[in-house]
Amino acid sequence: xxxxxxxxxxxxxxxxxxxxxxxxxxxxxxxxxxxxxxxxxxxxxxxxxxxxxxxxxxxxxxxxxxxxxxxxxxxxxxxxxxxxxxxxxxxxxxxxxxxxxxxxxxxxxxxxxxxxxxxxxxxxxxxxxxxxxxxxxxxxxxxxxxxxxxxxxxxxxxxxxxxxxxxxxxxxxxxxxxxxxxxxxxxxxxxxxxxxxxxxxxxxxxxxxxxxxxxxxxxxxxxxxxxxxxxxxxxxxxxxxxxxxxxxxxxxxxxxxxxxxxxxxxxxxxxxxxxxxxxxxxxxxxxxxxxxxxxxx
Amino acid sequence: xxxxxxxxxxxxxxxxxxxxxxxxxxxxxxxxxxxxxxxxxxxxxxxxxxxxxxxxxxxxxxxxxxxxxxxxxxxxxxxxxxxxxxxxxxxxxxxxxxxxxxxxxxxxxxxxxxxxxxxxxxxxxxxxxxxxxxxxxxxxxxxxxxxxxxxxxxxxxxxxxxxxxxxxxxxxxxxxxxxxxxxxxxxxxxxxxxxxxxxxxxxxxxxxxxxxxxxxxxxxxxxxxxxxxxxxxxxxxxxxxxxxxxxxxxxxxxxxxxxxxxxxxxxxxxxxxxxxxxxxxxxxxxxxxxxxxxxxxxxxxxxxxxxxxxxxxxxxxxxxxxxxxxxxxxxxxxxxxxxxxxxxxxxxxxxxxxxxxxxxxxxxxxxxxxxxxxxxxxxxxxxxxxxxxxxxxxxxxxxxxxxxxxxxxxxxxxxxxxxxxxxxxxxxxxxxxxxx
Numbered sequence: 155x156x157x158x159x160x161x162x163x164x165x166x167x168x169x170x171x172x173x174x175x176x177x178x179x180x181x182x183x184x185x186x187x188x189x190x191x192x193x194x195x196x197x198x199x200x201x202x203x204x205x206x207x208x209x210x211x212x213x214x215x216x217x218x219x220x221x222x223x224x225x226x227x228x229x230x231x232x233x234x235x236x237x238x239x240x241x242x243x244x245x246x247x248x249x250x251x252x253x254x255x256x257x258x259x260x261x262x263x264x265x266x267x268x269x270x271x272x273x274x275x276x277x278x279x280x281x282x283x284x285x286x287x288x289x290x291x292x293x294x295x296x297x298x299x300x301x302x303x304x305x306x307x308x309x310x311x312x313x314x315x316x317x318x319x320x321x322x323x324x325x326x327x328x329x330x331x332x333x334x335x336x337x338x339x340x341x342x343x344x345x346x347x348x349x350x351x352x353x354x355x356x357x358x359x360x361x362x363x364x365x366x367x368x369x370x371x372x373x374x375x376x377x378x379x380x381x382x383x384x385x386x387x388x389x390x391x392x393x394x395x396x397x398x399x400x401x402x403x404x405x406x407x408x409x410x411x412x413x414x415x416x417x418x419x420x421x422x423x424x425x426x427x428x429x430x431x432x433x434x435x436x437x438x439x440x441x442x443x444x445x446x447x448x449x450x451x
Numbered sequence: 452x453x454x455x456x457x458x459x460x461x462x463x464x465x466x467x468x469x470x471x472x473x474x475x476x477x478x479x480x481x482x483x484x485x486x487x488x489x490x491x492x493x494x495x496x497x498x499x500x501x502x503x504x505x506x507x508x509x510x511x512x513x514x515x516x517x518x519x520x521x522x523x524x525x526x527x528x529x530x531x532x533x534x535x536x537x538x539x540x541x542x543x544x545x546x547x548x549x550x551x552x553x554x555x556x557x558x559x560x561x562x563x564x565x566x567x568x569x570x571x572x573x574x575x576x577x578x579x580x581x582x583x584x585x586x587x588x589x590x591x592x593x594x595x596x597x598x599x600x601x602x603x604x605x606x607x608x609x610x611x612x613x614x615x616x617x618x619x620x621x622x623x624x625x626x627x628x629x630x631x632x633x634x635x636x637x638x639x640x641x642x643x644x645x646x647x648x649x650x651x652x653x654x655x656x657x658x659x660x661x662x663x664x665x666x667x668x669x670x671x672x673x674x675x676x677x678x679x680x681x682x683x684x685x686x687x688x689x690x691x692x693x694x695x696x697x698x699x700x701x702x703x704x705x706x707x708x709x710x711x712x713x714x715x716x717x718x719x720x721x722x723x724x725x726x727x728x729x730x731x732x733x734x735x736x737x738x739x740x741x742x743x744x745x746x747x748x749x750x751x752x753x754x755x756x757x758x759x760x761x762x763x764x765x766x767x768x769x770x771x772x773x774x775x776x777x778x779x780x781x782x783x784x785x786x787x788x789x790x791x792x793x794x795x796x797x798x799x800x801x802x803x804x805x806x807x808x809x810x811x812x813x814x815x816x817x818x819x820x821x822x823x824x825x826x827x828x829x830x831x832x833x834x835x836x837x838x839x840x841x842x843x844x845x846x847x848x849x850x851x852x853x854x855x856x857x858x859x860x861x862x863x864x865x866x867x868x869x870x871x872x873x874x875x876x877x878x879x880x881x882x883x884x885x886x887x
């Protein structure tokens with residue numbers, strides 16, 4: 155039983171890391187109704203820029219805020235060059251644009267900083283908490299606990315931002331209908347610029363944590379794959395949904411890998427979350443916390 | 452008269468151009484410098500190109516200069532095959548090809564035999580391709596995965612106090628859930644049965660950036676050793692996960708694709724004490740100094756970051772290029788010194804390589820790699836490896852001599868597997884006694 159709980163806790167903590175990436179997707183989806191294919195590339199770009207500046211001699215305290223400035227500039231450029239010409243176009247056009255954007259951002263990151271693998275030390279030790287190990291014989295990483303704390307603060311802040319601020323409400327209106335939002339005076343460009351900047355910030359946080367865990371390398375773009383089932387489960391429009399979805403996906407994939415894996419040859423982690431998400435889709439297509447859309451015909 | 456003069460000048464220029472062209476041996480470089488495996492691709496091909504530049508700086512191979520063209524595959528088999536098709540006939544035809552990717556190697560396996568272009572697969576690819584009777588154009592030079600796995604067991608046995616001491620021990624094979632990760636399983640299974648240790652197989656789904664479930668299973672199983680058969684981000688993640696689960700890194704033995712600076716530096720302190728296999732002895736060698744002096748000092752170096760000279764991937768690239776150029780040199784001995792060789796002739800060179808210690812000394816690479824002696828029967832040429840350990844700053848060899856596993860057992864497995872492949876593909880194996 156103790157091992158079951160150890161696996162469960164490890165899964166929940168991993169799930170929080172997935173949620174961090176999923177949050178970026180939710181933000182863009184809420185503002186434009188579009189799945190941002192480039193979110194994984196943004197995570198990589200942000201982490202590589204931060205570590206690249208750090209390698210040039212800047213302290214992390216300086217390189218991280220500077221990277222945030224870069225992410226804001228990137229967001230504004232995306233809004234001006236990619237999104238603005240596509241206002242009121244079908245959502246699929248915007249989605250296709252984000253695919254192109256993804257390749258562009260990946261290439262840009264490697265062109266500026268090179269493709270070498272880099273280490274990132276945030277000063278948080280990724281070792282098991284000794285007293286938990288002694289008392290409960292469980293290996294719970296202090297890095298994972300801190301990452302969970304950061305994710306919780308981020309989710310709480312963003313949830314408040316969307317529900318309690320004028321910009322948050324405007325953002326929801328934009329997501330519902332671009333043209334209707336424009337007609338009642340909501341500055342679409344302004345809103346998109348803000349949202350992409352916030353998504354850039356979330357990408358930076360996710361990139362720093364994932365980069366510190368596994369090294370800053372191209373594979374950071376793959377963490378987006380872990381966010382997909384989280385989004386399907388939690389709902390594409392819900393910030394708390396991203397965290398709950400992450401927890402469910404993280405816990406279930408770890409439990410499946412450890413307890414079902416030996417019977418089917420292992421390697422379940424790659425596909426199990428997608429199967430789970432698919433089952434959820436059949437029962438609740440909008441996800442656990444997604445908005446139920448009723449269309450009149 | 453004017454017309455005749457002009458015609459003569461044009462003919463002379465064309466002849467000069469043809470003669471210059473005739474003295475160039477073309478080698479396509481199907482590499483990857485961007486994408487998830489860029490660190491391996493840029494380091495390896497950087498080393499190979501640096502060595503070929505050095506050979507050219509010293510006058511080429513008996514006056515024949517080496518030329519190459521890079522094609523970015525991004526480690527993608529489809530792109531790799533496209534690169535091969537695009538480059539194979541360029542500049543008079545490719546002398547050899549080295550894709551540095553099992554996927555691409557599989558994609559062009561049949562094509563190289565049809566096009567008569569030898570393919571080297573240094574330390575990767577099909578292990579049974581060591582049987583030259585069935586795979587005349589494939590050269591898994593130095594050491595294949597199967598021989599590496601056998602050398603791993605030999606090393607772990609030595610560590611335990613003898614192979615017989617492995618009886619009753621637990622060894623985890625933590626592997627990339629792909630053909631690459633599964634390749635050593637027949638050898639490890641055979642050893643487990645022969646020596647009586649328990650082999651626990653734990654796959655990691657691609658790309659391997661999350662391994663907590665696997666390491667919890669390892670923590671639960673309390674194995675004596677963990678064999679890490681990883682690639683790319685999986686390696687650093689494994690080391691970090693081992694640390695967070697309190698598993699000693701000294702007990703982890705990695706495959707050589709998990710043993711570069713790029714695998715351990717991102718893992719930081721978690722990598723200290725970690726051991727891996729290698730077919731290069733870490734350190735500095737005269738050939739590397741020569742590259743620094745004659746290539747980089749002249750501004751012709753391939754790597755932007757000079758600190759990567761002599762790194763694991765760079766040295767592996769230099770090693771590959773040494774074997775390529777030695778094969779061309781050998782072919783020239785038979786088919787004409789100072790002449791450009793065809794793929795078929797270079798294939799003969801690869802099949803008759805004898806890069807012994809004396810030759811390695813002359814090349815400034817003594818000790819850097821094991822001696823390589825190939826034949827029609829044996830396209831691998833060595834089967835030896837070493838073990839290196841990361842001390843937090845650099846790799847250090849922990850086995851002073853080259854180690855090999857049960858070569859007879861591996862050879863038997865190679866021949867059985869190759870024979871099966873020959874039946875499947877309707878290949879009539881060559882009779883090596885008739886080969887010149």
